Amino acid sequence: GLALAWGLLGGEEDVGRRAPPERSARLVEVVPAVPRSHTVSVTAWGEVLPARRLDLRPRVSGRVMALGDGFEPGTVVSAGTPLLRLDPQDYRLALERARSALTRAKADLALEQGRQAVARREFELLGEDVEDAERGLILRQPQLQTAQAAVTSAEADLSDARLDLERTTIEAPFDALVLARDVSPGTEVSASSTLAELVGVDTWWVELQVPAGALRWIRFPDEGGAGSPVTLSYQGVWPEGTTRAGRVLRLRGDLADQGRLARVLVAVEDPLARGDEAAGRPRLLLGAFMQAEIAGRSLDGAVAMEPQWLHAGDTVWIMNDAGELEIRPVEVAYRDTRRVLVTGGIGRGERIVTSQLSAPVAGMPLRAAPADGGDRASGD
Structure with missing residues (x-):
């Protein structure tokens, strides 16, 4: 009985000293981080507008x-x-009347010039010394000025009549x-x-609505140099892959959609594809709602990732050298629906976990799935 009791006690001691079972490592896919320079591409949508519009009206x-x-x-x-x-009939008649009026005015001027010559000779024969004002009246200066003004007015009326006929x-x-x-x-x-x-x-505009926070990535001509290049597509209308090129022209200066979206004008040259340079390209349609990709400024030393690799609180899952999960906060410089650019918190070559984990816990063991030549975390 004692031997059995001792054996049972010894067995319990062995059980207490037994090592806990090892945690199984989760199989995950990883990609290495590769920081490099990226061109920030801003996606926006907007309406095609005419740069020059005119309601044509007659002058006559x-x-x-x-x-x-x-x-x-x-x-x-x-x-x-x-x-x-x-x-034109009424305006032809008006032109003839203006010509006749000018002829009369010139004739009246000639007659007055003759009268003035007679008055001057008579005044010189008298040899009288008079004031300048009286001398002008004697020599018929006011009458001459009136006749000259009548000729000038008739010439202007004739020019007006010619213009009206041309119009x-x-x-x-x-x-x-x-x-x-x-x-x-x-x-x-x-x-x-x-x-x-x-x-x-010659030129049409596309008025894009761009998130105000994305404006800092767009180059505007008033900053010196050319505006950011823009690639336009018309989904569902143009064939797949067909685009037109434009360039950022200016920021309109007001906001749309309750102050969240800025208005950016993009200029498109030869929108109807009439010239040789646009030959074979599709024509733009006024009022069309187009998608635009704005090639903005460059961002150096950034790691580009797919949006689903970024988790709550701007954190990224990293598989460290010990094969354990790290939940690491990172600095996000830019994000859109297709990619996230990270400029801090990840070192070159660190392994980013791209698999989705149902209950991630820092320190949980991981093992990397064999590389299959897939995408690297670089930004393309």
């Missing part, structure tokens, strides 16, 4: 006699192209796309009538 009134060839909505007209012609032919003031035409032959128009809506075709 009258009836529309004829429309120019191609003066239709959707057509592009060159600067100086005749768009329409008003009835009955209305031309495109610049290379333009006709958005709307509001008149037809027979329409009576005045100086307040809108004939057409034109927009310039």
Whole structure:
């Protein structure tokens, strides 16, 4: 009985001294951190707007006699192209009246110059000494000045009449796309009538709405040098991979969406792809809502990661040299929906855990899955 009791006591002592079972290491995927220089790319969306827009109005009134060839909505007209012609008959008559008035004024001036010559000879024969004011009256200076002024006024009236006649032919003031035409032959128009809506075709704008916090990554021309290059795409309309190039023009200076989004204007040259440089590129459409990728400033010494590798409180899971999990806070310099750029808290070559852990605890053992040649934490 004693031997059995002693044996039982000894057995209990052996059990108490037994080492606890080892914790099994979790298999995780890791990528090494590679700090390098990255160009911050800001994604934004915005509407296509005309940089130059005009409601075309006549300088004179009258009836529309004829429309120019191609003066239709959707057509592009060159600067100086005749768009329409008003009835010129009234303005031709006005021009003839102005010419006649100038002829009369010149004749009256000639007659007055003759009268002045006679008055001067008569005054010299008298040889009288008079005041300067009286001398001017005797020599008919006021009458001569009146006649000269009448000639000047008649010449101006003639110039006005010529201009009015020229203005009955209305031309495109610049290379333009006709958005709307509001008149037809027979329409009576005045100086307040809108004939057409034109927009310039040299440059259009895309007004992007950009998070205010992302403005510091965008280069603006007023800072010296060119603005940030922009790549535009029209999802669902243009073929996949088809883009147009633009460049940041300026910051509008006001905010949209209750003060959270800034308005940035992007200039796109030759938006209708009429020139050789844009040959084969798609045309922009006014009012289209486009996606833009703004190539911003460079960020040196940053580790780029996928957003899901960043956890609560801007922390990253690191597998240290002992094969244990570290939950490490990091400094995030930039983030968007596709990547996060980290500039502090991670050293070159440290292993970033990319697998999702259900209950991560600092110090838990890990083992790295064999590398399969996948992406590195570098930023692309």
